[in-house]
Amino acid sequence: MDATALIEATVFIQIHAACAVLALIIGTLSLFWEKGTPLHKALGRIWIGLMLCVSASSFFISEIRVLGPYSPIHLLSLLTLFGLWGGWRAIRAGDVRTHRSTMIAVYGGGLIGAGLFTLLPGRIMHQVIFTDGGAMAVLFAILVAGTLVALHYQRRQRHAVRSRAAD
Template sequence: MTLTPLFNATPVIQIHTALAVFAVALTIAIFTIRRGSPAHRILGWIWVLSMAGVALSSFWISDIRLIGPFSPIHLLSVFVLVQLISAVRAARSGQVQRHRQTMRGLVFGALIGAGAFTFLPGRVMYQIFLGG
């Protein structure tokens, strides 16, 4: 394992990666505390801001270009931003089940699922963990 590929990446990729890794760590912390507690709310807001940063930073990453500077991952980023707003609104209006489902979808679909694709050959995470 070497962090050299990350250090050699553009600043936006470094920021994007740092925010995503931070969101993963926050996810673990949030899953271990009591739901609805003050700590859950504070960490939840930090998680939402981190994920918004991950989604927003992706618009400046255009390694895979299918339609101009955009790729299907940018559609996921728009979806993530919409879902973050939906999840926060659900929590604030007391729709706990909807909030839970939306957040779990974001964690397992956007964070872990999309994150898995960063381990494909040629991508930065692949180079960090698997060499290349």
């Protein structure tokens, strides 16, 4: 791993990357842990704060320019902000189903999906992850695959619970 590009990057890119990595860790753990507990609620608040920071800091990053300083990636930041608001409003209203689906969508699109864009050649995270001969790329692929398997397992588990409840 060669973190030189990240160390030499602007403070907004450093904040963006740090918050995104922390949000990825906390979000992934939240997918596994029991829902509705004080721990889940506390981690959820931290995760929302991190995701707000990730989204807000992205507007100060303009490595790819399409419309002024912005690119299509910034649309994901806007969608993430609206998703966070919607998910928070849903749980405050007691709508667990909407909260769950919205937060999983924000995790998948605003964190995993947008994160994949950072791996394009020429981007800083591409330099950080792929410059050591591939070891970090393999680790990253394992983390992404593990997250996708966890999401799939969680979906199947919810379906099984619904099926048992319907019986």
